[in-house]
Amino acid sequence: MSDVSPASSRSSTSSSYLAQVLVFCLCWSAAFPLAKLGLRDAPPLKFLCLRFLLASVLMLAWGALRAWRRGTPFFPRDPDAAGQASRWRPWVLLAVIGLCNNALYLGLCWSGMLHLSSGLSSVIISTNPVWVALAASLLLGERLDWRRGAGLLLCMAGVCWIVWQRLGLRDDTTLGVVLVSAGALSLVAGTMLFKRWQQRLAHVDLLLNNAVQVGVSGLLLIPLALWLEAGQAIHWTPSFVWSFTLMVGLVSIAAYLLWLHLLRTRSATEASALHFLMPPLGLLMSWLSLGEPLQGSDLLGILPVAGGLWLVTRREPRAARAAAIA
Template structure:
């Protein structure tokens, strides 16, 4: 099936509203949980152990319940590449960039994912970028900027950190398109497990070479945050993301990422006590309108 045929046969964003809401909550709450976990663990080691454990649980569950399917070499290669891009490179580069740039600046850059995906999805996947969808994407990005405007005003971001985050944006977009372009007959959890393991294996030598295991402190707070990141986000959130991506166009699915910054601010306030100016929530209006235009 050609990319244009796949795009034509792909239904709209038809995952149930409950699953979409759960995905948005899990994905956006990962920032606050990650910030807590980083108090007691270096970033790359945190990601390595998170991915390896999540992948092992997913694949063990598939084997136990007879859901482990035989895959062709092309499918293995596509899942390993997608896992490297979506897990190791996207999150590895993002966490590295966060050391020298603000989280708000990082969120604004990563929130350009729907725009970049929409621009590239045409030639790669045969998806048509209509004027309505382009307007929705622009509205969503404007909303993100409104939400985070106070965090960008007057800030001076490091060039090196900015380049890391820009590279993370490209990796996330490439991973989304790779998964959508090549597809697989693998069970949803099998596909997620393979991608998690691929990300952990790729990150492991870099993490061990640049970070110290002695910097990990097994406090109750860290264990709780790590468990949430592994089970709720890596297993639950990523599996929901691939479920949604498999039932909609790449442009429609990635439009959901516009809602992550305001939700992330909410969880930062709720869990970490971070202050959120009330005016920030005005940004939710263009975000909601943008998502509606892209996905309706």
């Protein structure tokens, strides 16, 4: 008989999930100040190309070493695949997901931020969980009940409060709004595709999954970077090297691996709702690392975000779920 009680098992699972969420949010939020630091010395698309390609090479090397030590195939075969076309299908699917999650999302958002205030950019990007929840209810059959709906609205209110308090007198262009909005919708599309194709990609571990996504994104951005940013050089200053190194390790590798894991183990709505934490955490990190001012209204806005996340991610008791299904 097992000595582990159901209650202690649930507690351990809950603690593990909270730890994953904490690390994910901290790593993903670090992208805000790190991007601000790195973009002082590099154009956005060239920065992203190098970041994606180096992250992909490191993860592929890590995966190859791990497969060699275990004596397992580096590129696993789909047990249900029949024919050459079927063997290539998972990698094509991953390339499409990577195009949405990395190349289009970050390429469009970073380029759009050059023509848009950071406040309005944060509002647009932070609407992502709302669109994911609506799309998941329509395309994936995820339940969008009053509790989740109220939680999303609370999160949105908190983020809008923070940004409204910080909005300065800046010129916001239509081009910037279009680019950042398209980038945010690209991440929604990538989230939906990953969840829809989850069973087809179940045999590919998350390390190789992420390596293919970012690698394809880096390759696809090369011609655009050379064309749109011709003559714009990267200045390898100590601050850029610091920013670049952490963006590769903390964001492209650690944060994205955790993001894909959360998508596999949680609903699209629950996982995406965590993105509401990124603007306030990004402001806090910018204050700590770059000395940017932090206002009391910023901390006040975190309260509805935290309450909304609790409503969205709280799991119903098993008996209640069974009654709802019945």
